[in-house]
Amino acid sequence: MILPNNLAEKAIDALLGTGADFAEIFVEDSRASMMNLESATLKSVLTGDIKGAGLRAFYGTESVFVSTSDLSELGLLRAVDSMKLTRNEKAGRIRSASPMESVFVPKPHGKESSYFVADTEKMRWLKAMDQGARKHCSEVTQVFARVKENLQRVQIINSEGLNCYDERPYCLIFAEVYVEAQLGSKESAVDNRGFHGSGETFMDFDFTNFAVNISDRAMALTKAHYAPAGEFPVIIENGFGGVIFHEACGHLLETTAIAKNASPFVAKINELIAHPSVTAIDDGTIVNGWGSLNIDDEGMPTQKTVLIEKGVLKSYMVDHMGSLKTGYARTGSGRRESYRFAAASRMRNTFIAPGSDKFEDMVSSVDFGLYAKKLGGGSVQSTGDFNFAVSEGYVIRKGRIEELVKGASLIGRGPEVLKRIVKVSDQLELKNGTCGSVSGNIPAAVGQPQILVEQITVGGRA
Amino acid sequence: MEALKANFEKISRIAHADGVELELLLKGYESLLLSYQKDSLDRFESTYNEVVSLRLLRDGYEAYAYTENLSEEGLRNAYRSAFGSFSLLPPESQKDCVLPRGKNGSPERFRYDGEFVEHSEAELKKMARALANLPFAIEARVKSVPYNGLRKIKVWKRVLNSRGADLFESDARYNPYVYPLLQDGEKTKMVGETLFSRNLEQVSLEDLVRKALDKTIAQLGARQASTGNYPIILDERVMSEFLANIAPYLSAKNLAEGKSLFSGYLNKSLTADCIDLFDDPECQHGVLTSFDDEGYKTEKTTLIERGILRNFLTNSEYAAKFKFPHTKSAYRSFDSTNQIAPSNLVLKKGDQSLDDLLRSVPQALYISGIDANFATCFKASSGDFSLPAHGFFVSGGSLTQALDQFVLSGNILNLLKTVVSLGNTYDKEGLSRFIAPKVLIESLSIAGGK
Numbered sequence: 001m002i003l004p005n006n007l008a009e010k011a012i013d014a015l016l017g018t019g020a021d022f023a024e025i026f027v028e029d030s031r032a033s034m035m036n037l038e039s040a041t042l043k044s045v046l047t048g049d050i051k052g053a054g055l056r057a058f059y060g061t062e063s064v065f066v067s068t069s070d071l072s073e074l075g076l077l078r079a080v081d082s083m084k085l086t087r088n089e090k091a092g093r094i095r096s097a098s099p100m101e102s103v104f105v106p107k108p109h110g111k112e113s114s115y116f117v118a119d120t121e122k123m124r125w126l127k128a129m130d131q132g133a134r135k136h137c138s139e140v141t142q143v144f145a146r147v148k149e150n151l152q153r154v155q156i157i158n159s160e161g162l163n164c165y166d167e168r169p170y171c172l173i174f175a176e177v178y179v180e181a182q183l184g185s186k187e188s189a190v191d192n193r194g195f196h197g198s199g200e201t202f203m204d205f206d207f208t209n210f211a212v213n214i215s216d217r218a219m220a221l222t223k224a225h226y227a228p229a230g231e232f233p234v235i236i237e238n239g240f241g242g243v244i245f246h247e248a249c250g251h252l253l254e255t256t257a258i259a260k261n262a263s264p265f266v267a268k269i270n271e272l273i274a275h276p277s278v279t280a281i282d283d284g285t286i287v288n289g290w291g292s293l294n295i296d297d298e299g300m301p302t303q304k305t306v307l308i309e310k311g312v313l314k315s316y317m318v319d320h321m322g323s324l325k326t327g328y329a330r331t332g333s334g335r336r337e338s339y340r341f342a343a344a345s346r347m348r349n350t351f352i353a354p355g356s357d358k359f360e361d362m363v364s365s366v367d368f369g370l371y372a373k374k375l376g377g378g379s380v381q382s383t384g385d386f387n388f389a390v391s392e393g394y395v396i397r398k399g400r401i402e403e404l405v406k407g408a409s410l411i412g413r414g415p416e417v418l419k420r421i422v423k424v425s426d427q428l429e430l431k432n433g434t435c436g437s438v439s440g441n442i443p444a445a446v447g448q449p450q451i452l453v454e455q456i457t458v459g460g461r462a
Numbered sequence: 463m464e465a466l467k468a469n470f471e472k473i474s475r476i477a478h479a480d481g482v483e484l485e486l487l488l489k490g491y492e493s494l495l496l497s498y499q500k501d502s503l504d505r506f507e508s509t510y511n512e513v514v515s516l517r518l519l520r521d522g523y524e525a526y527a528y529t530e531n532l533s534e535e536g537l538r539n540a541y542r543s544a545f546g547s548f549s550l551l552p553p554e555s556q557k558d559c560v561l562p563r564g565k566n567g568s569p570e571r572f573r574y575d576g577e578f579v580e581h582s583e584a585e586l587k588k589m590a591r592a593l594a595n596l597p598f599a600i601e602a603r604v605k606s607v608p609y610n611g612l613r614k615i616k617v618w619k620r621v622l623n624s625r626g627a628d629l630f631e632s633d634a635r636y637n638p639y640v641y642p643l644l645q646d647g648e649k650t651k652m653v654g655e656t657l658f659s660r661n662l663e664q665v666s667l668e669d670l671v672r673k674a675l676d677k678t679i680a681q682l683g684a685r686q687a688s689t690g691n692y693p694i695i696l697d698e699r700v701m702s703e704f705l706a707n708i709a710p711y712l713s714a715k716n717l718a719e720g721k722s723l724f725s726g727y728l729n730k731s732l733t734a735d736c737i738d739l740f741d742d743p744e745c746q747h748g749v750l751t752s753f754d755d756e757g758y759k760t761e762k763t764t765l766i767e768r769g770i771l772r773n774f775l776t777n778s779e780y781a782a783k784f785k786f787p788h789t790k791s792a793y794r795s796f797d798s799t800n801q802i803a804p805s806n807l808v809l810k811k812g813d814q815s816l817d818d819l820l821r822s823v824p825q826a827l828y829i830s831g832i833d834a835n836f837a838t839c840f841k842a843s844s845g846d847f848s849l850p851a852h853g854f855f856v857s858g859g860s861l862t863q864a865l866d867q868f869v870l871s872g873n874i875l876n877l878l879k880t881v882v883s884l885g886n887t888y889d890k891e892g893l894s895r896f897i898a899p900k901v902l903i904e905s906l907s908i909a910g911g912k
Contacts, residue, residue, distance in 0.1 A: 032797070034797070035550075036799070038719060039554075039719065040554075041552060041554040041555050042550060042551060042552055042555060043555050043799070044524065044525075044526065044551075044555075044799040045525060045526070045547035045550055045551070046526040046527065046528070046547075046797065046798070046799060047526075047527045047528075047540075047543045047544065047547070048515075048527055048528035048529060048540070048796070048797055049528075049529050049530070049531070049539075049540075050513075050530055051530055051531065052511070052530060061502060062502055062503040062504070062506075063503075063504075063505070063506065064503075064506040065505070065506065065507040065508065066507075066508045066509075067508070067509045067510065067511070068510065069510075069511055069512070069530045069531075082508060083508075119547075119550055123550065141720045142719055142720045142721065144719075178720055178721065178843055185844075186723075186843055186844055187841075187843055187844055188841070188842075188843030188844075226846075226871070227848075229689045229869070229871075229907065229908075229909030230689055230909065257608065259499075260499055260504075260606055260608040261605060261606040261608070261643075262606055262608030262609075262643060264650070340509050340511060341507075342505070342507055376838045376839070377835060377837075377838035378834065378838065379833070379834050379835055379838075381652055381833065382606075382608045382609075382641075382643050382650075382652050383643065383650045383651060383652050384650070385833065385867050387833060387834045387839075387850035387867070387869075388838070389834075389838050389839045389848065390848075391841070406841075406846070407841065407846045407847075407848045407871060408848050408869070408871075408909075409834070409839050409848040409849065409850050409869045409871075411833075411850050411867050411868075411869060457869070457909065457910070458909065459848055459850065459868070459869020459870075459871060459909035460848070460869075460871065460907075460909055461871050461907045461909075462689050462690045462691050462871075462907040462908060462909060
């Protein structure tokens with residue numbers, strides 16, 4: 001535990017003393033380590049720690065949040081005092097906290113219980129990535145490689161008697177390869193892998209092959225034409241292709257948006273909102289999944305939530321305040337970047353479930369379109385307008401994948417695109433990413449099998 | 463603050479004994495956010511944090527650690543953690559960094575010109591409530607106001623080093639913002655407005671709301687853009703986002719690492735000759751930057767002069783490495799190593815009013831907003847961009863038709879070479895380190911549909 005029981009109880013009692021119906025403290029003690037390699041040299045090593053608490057009080061469906069890095073009794077009570085000032089006009093009945101229950105025991109992650117990998121091992125990974133790219137391709141001009149480890153220790157205490165603790169190790173590797181082709185064309189390609197688990201999860205990882213693939217992609221892009229512009233059928237690759245669902249639909253199913261009537265999917269539970277080939281899931285239980293958790297950032301055990309089943313909307317992603325505002329049951333979806341943020345309903349590992357179509361059949365069914373093989377990030381508005389970047393694609397002509405193209409963004413409206421996903425393959429993959437929203441940047445995975453969208457706007461070159 | 467200095471000096475003595483020069487960079491942030499949904503307080507969030515980043519220099523090697531624990535014990539632990547990484551660094555990682563000397567240990571304090579007017583929490587809540595409710599009062603088609611609020615922000619920075627430097631600066635602003643979601647039949651649109659001010663008495667929240675509503679109403683009638691190549695006029699805030707992504711090419715660090723597309727252009731023609739670009743720490747439209755993150759006092763630097771690249775931005779390491787002028791442009795966040803960034807990157811205004819720009823072309827597209835995170839739609843290694851955006855069709859000297867989300871594509875180097883003319887205004891109400899007028903570009907690609 002980070003905060004002793006007696007101090008936790010005092011702080012919770014003080015929060016309830018402001019007239020709150022519910023009080024919560026999210027305590028964090030995190031440590032991070034990062035190693036960077038560039039120009040074939042270990043350039044920097046950086047370590048750090050973050051420690052503090054976020055205190056939150058509910059007054060009906062209103063909430064007040066204060067964060068502090070001072071975890072002493074004085075620091076916590078000072079933070080509570082600052083909240084009292086906001087409640088002058090609404091001092092209510094003082095509730096008592098429920099007795100604290102026993103501590104939650106975190107499930108072990110990965111193969112080892114010690115979370116940080118030895119520095120010498122990490123240096124070996126970095127060198128393998130650098131040398132892997134350079135030896136494979138003489139046109140490589142620069143390799144940037146990084147290993148980042150983070151151990152987030154959290155404790156969540158609330159006035160309903162909860163007092164739980166969890167340890168969340170993350171390990172991420174990253175590489176970016178720059179090339180310059182013979183005619184002077186410069187390009188780069190990037191990739192990363194991450195696990196919710198100790199770095200031991202990477203012990204059998206092929207770093208050389210990882211870097212070789214990146215350098216091959218960068219070289220291929222030096223010969224790529226620009227993507228065409230217009231409205232076409234698009235096959236979106238599996239894995240990070242799942243960002244289309246994340247942006248087109250995922251954020252709009254969070255009660256963060258639903259409660260404010262800021263989503264086209266408000267009041268659509270049990271309605272057909274997508275093509276019947278689409279089943280979509282948000283799952284926090286996947287072992288070592290990048291977006292997985294034991295407990296969410298409000299202390300609720302994580303869940304697997306079916307969002308859409310054969311095109312029918314079945315559930316939103318619901319945090320505690322979202323539940324109070326909308327009446328829907330919580331789904332263990334309360335998440336935040338750190339103690340400096342109030343929790344909000346967010347995604348975990350979000351993906352379209354495998355279907356039964358074959359990728360080859362999808363391709364052969366397209367007369368002219370795009371195969372979006374590598375995607376970048378994207379964004380969405382409350383109107384449902386979304387976009388995401390295609391960093392590597394291929395033109396499809398008469399059922400065949402042809403020339404490599406680059407530099408396109410796909411745009412559309414979520415409710416329309418969901419209904420245009422007409423085929424879903426059987427090859428599901430998930431990929432790690434970082435999702436930014438009201439409660440900060442959080443690790444979240446996206447995924448899908450290959451899907452065929454029968455029409456979408458491709459923003460290439462006119 | 464003085465406790466921090468006392469603790470730093472204790473750690474400095476340890477560092478001195480270890481043969482280490484020590485730099486402490488503190489960055490602080492305090493924010494109060496008030497946001498309503500109708501009359502219900504949706505978000506009251508108060509955040510205060512200070513993070514210290516230590517940089518250790520010994521024999522040309524550099525090590526880092528950060529912590530939020532500003533006590534002597536916290537700083538000592540961070541120091542030891544950073545010190546431990548010296549043994550990992552190979553000879554090739556040595557660099558030539560020079561810490562600035564202080565004024566005999568006397569602190570130097572900097573602050574913005576003007577007055578930050580404090581408002582009571584009750585007053586701020588009243589204003590925040592108004593932001594949530596005014597849209598409904600003004601416009602019947604408002605469905606909700608999902609994003610609205612009033613934020614009070616204070617930031618501060620301090621640099622201490624073992625050569626006696628002690629510099630501190632602070633700034634504060636209010637940031638009201640409102641994003642109304644309008645529905646008209648089947649069509650929904652949301653375009654927001656935001657501003658920054660040190661004095662809310664000089665701000666009309668109703669004007670802010672009306673601007674957001676006007677922008678959104680204009681988009682309700684939006685049609686799909688036709689795919690093609692067009693002359694393009696970029697709005698001030700849009701062009702400032704382009705500047706933000708051009709800035710890394712001006713970094714001598716990126717030049718050294720082979721990441722700058724400006725490589726080979728020093729003292730050569732890089733852009734259209736109507737372009738003058740400066741790094742100006744005193745720009746009144748920008749952000750207070752009295753000293754860089756190594757503690758060197760900032761100064762104005764000419765970067766591009768009539769289209770010719772005159773300078774790269776440097777910190778002490780890269781000024782020495784390239785024997786370039788030291789432009790005092792060191793930057794780092796608490797969890798990064800020493801980088802290079804401008805104070806305020808300013809594209810000099812031209813003499814064209816909006817009407818002049820609109821009338822100077824038979825047809826064009828006016829880009830009023832970008833609908834994506836620029837970085838995800840931009841390939842820095844090649845300069846290619848493919849940006850979802852919205853705006854208006856221009857014809858006969860006026861904005862004639864709002865256009866639905868389309869994709870604006872091109873190459874950023876080519877864009878700079880094909881700037882035709884520059885507007886004569888800056889955005890006075892935003893807050894950015896990237897300050898630009900409206901810009902007319904010869905031609906870019908638009909993908910809207912058929």
